[in-house]
Amino acid sequence: MSAVVVPLILAGGQGTRLWPMSRTARPKQFLPLTGPVSPFQHTLERVADARYAPALVITNSEYRFIVGEQAAELGIGLSGILLEPVARNTAMAIAVAAAYIARHFGPETLMHVLPSDQDVTVDQGYWLAVDQAVEAASSGRFVTFGIRPLRVETGFGHIKCDAVIGGLARPVEHFVEKPDKARAAQMLEEGGYFWNSGMFMLHAAHFLAETERLAPDTHxxxxxxxxxxxxxxxxxxLEETAFATAPDISVDYAIFEKTARAAMVAVDFSWTDLGNWNAVWKSGERDALGNVTRGRTTLLDVSNSLIVSDHAHIAVDGLDDVAVIATNDAVFVGRLSQAQRVGDMVKRLRTDTDAATLTEIHPTAHRPWGGYSSILNGDRFQVKRLFVKPGKKLSLQKHHHRAEHWIVVRGTAEVTVDGAITALTENQSIYLPLGCAHRLSNPGKIDLELIEVQTGSYLGEDDIVRIEDEFGRA
Incomplete structure (x- = not known):
């Protein structure tokens, strides 16, 4: 393939239907849902191929350090990380990335647009489809990848096309929005319909030109x-004022359903859109009774269920078709076959002032230097576990309303308090009085782990005055 192909990874979604694991602060694409790495990392691994230039990622500004961290864990370099100042759906995300790619790689560059929340098996059929999409996109076609349907499915959009598996890209006849069960069954029986995967191969200059014609406000x-x-x-x-003027519309509505350039490559490689817990169950390794488990679990007379825990030991008895998902601050229990309804539960939680934060804040917060997990909260005190990566340091900061105690559990800490530097090793501790200027760093070669005990009248994360910061937050 002679064309330059830049993978464009869309990584800005919030994934409400995978609550309570997925939350605003750390959504589904960055969670290890089906194995040791996240769907975003699986996507990075998929494009670490000689066919491609390094990937370009577009994501929410809040996720910028997670993206960088997860790419670094794999040792995969990126072309760049574009930060969306506000959410404006896929038409704007792809258009602004096309403008960036055309400027930095050239207008003839191709973009392979990939959602970051899909589980895809890379095999010979996958690469054949990619090569065919490149050929069609090079001639100005807007190529989508249509998945051969395996069952009646109401959760995906469908594409009518006369393409065949392993064949060339063919013009799209029409798109079908997510159908009801009767319509989905009819299309499956009739044939010639494919699931819309949300993956595209696009020529940057041609896509921008068509966007100018069909969606001028977005362009x-x-x-x-x-x-x-x-x-x-x-x-x-990305500049916020201009970005915010774009309509909130998907690329399917804005471009693909209107253009005469739409074409489709038919594929039958293993593909799962990890949009809800039922999809996670389908992509998992099931036992003899059809159960998928992760974490500490004990099952008795349980079948066709998904049981996941990242904290507590879950014991389930005598149930079928259930999803039990537990974090250290929330548990969801519901019918696995009705997993689409989790989004409705999240909406309900957001109307409850006492529960709304459960949809937003993840129990473990990741930062460019490491992160922290909340262990215990009480009246005028809070206990956290801090972890700091080798060679990293927190900002030089102070607090107006709280004092802190740090106890080293693992590794070596270098602590600055009002200019005085102290080295601490395992089982040693230090007191940080209210108002002092302090900093924590890890000079060692292994992760530093501490227990932090906060005491004071106010313990919110916004009680931080940053004096110096190597991550540009001061």
Whole structure:
């Protein structure tokens, strides 16, 4: 393949239907849902191939350090990380990325657009489909990948096309929005319909030209936002004012359902859209009774169920078709076959002031230096576990309302308190009085782990005054 192909990974979604694991602060694409690495990391591994230039990622500004961290864990370099200042759906995300790619790689560059929350098996059929998509996109076709349907499915959009598995890209006849059960069954029986995978191969210049014709507001916003983007550490911040003027619309509605350029490559490689817990169950390794488990679990007379825990030991007795998902601060129990309803549960929780934070804040918060987990909260005190990566340091900061105690559990800590530096090793501790300027760093070669005990009248994360910070947050 002679064309330059830049993988564009869409990594900005929130994944509400995978609550309580997936939350606003750490959504599904960054969680190890089906194995030791996240769906986002699986996507990175998939494009670490000689066919491609390094991947370009577009994500929410809040997820910028997670993206960088997870790419670094795999040792995979990126072309860049574009930061969306506000959410504007896939039409704007792809258009602004096309404007950036056309400027930095050339207008003839192809983009392989990939959602970051899918489980895809890479085999010979996969690469054949990619090569065919490249050929069609090089001639100006907007190529989507249609998945051969395996069952009646109401959760996916469908594509009518006369393409055949292993054959060339063919023009799309029409798109079908997510159908009801009767319509989905009819299409499966009739044949010639495929699931819309949400993966695309696009020519940057042709896509921008068609966007200007069919979605001029999106085109105008994308060009202005990309042109005024600025570099911030390892990220590219897209200009917010122009970006926010773009309509909130998907690329399917804005472009694909209107253009005469739409074509489809038919594929039958293993593909799962990890949109809900039922999809996670389908992609998992099931036992003899049809159960998928992760974490500490004990099952008795349980069948066709998904049991997941990242904290407590879950014991389930005498149930069929259930999803039991437990974190250290929330548990969801529901019918696995009705997993689409989890999104409705999240909406209900958000209307409850006491429960709304359960949809937003993840028990473990990741930061560019490491992160922390909340262990215990009480009146005027809070206990956290801090972990700091080798060679990293927190900002030099102070607090107006709390004092802190740090106890080293593992590794070596270098602590600065009002200019005085103290080295601490395992089982040693230090007191940080209210108002002191302090900093924590890890000078060692292994992770530093501490227990932090906070005491005071107010313990919110916004009680931080950053004096110096190597991550540009001061």
């Amino acid at each position: 105008r916003a994308a060009l202005a936002s990309a042109q005024a983007a600025r570099e911030d550490l390892d990220f590219i911040r």
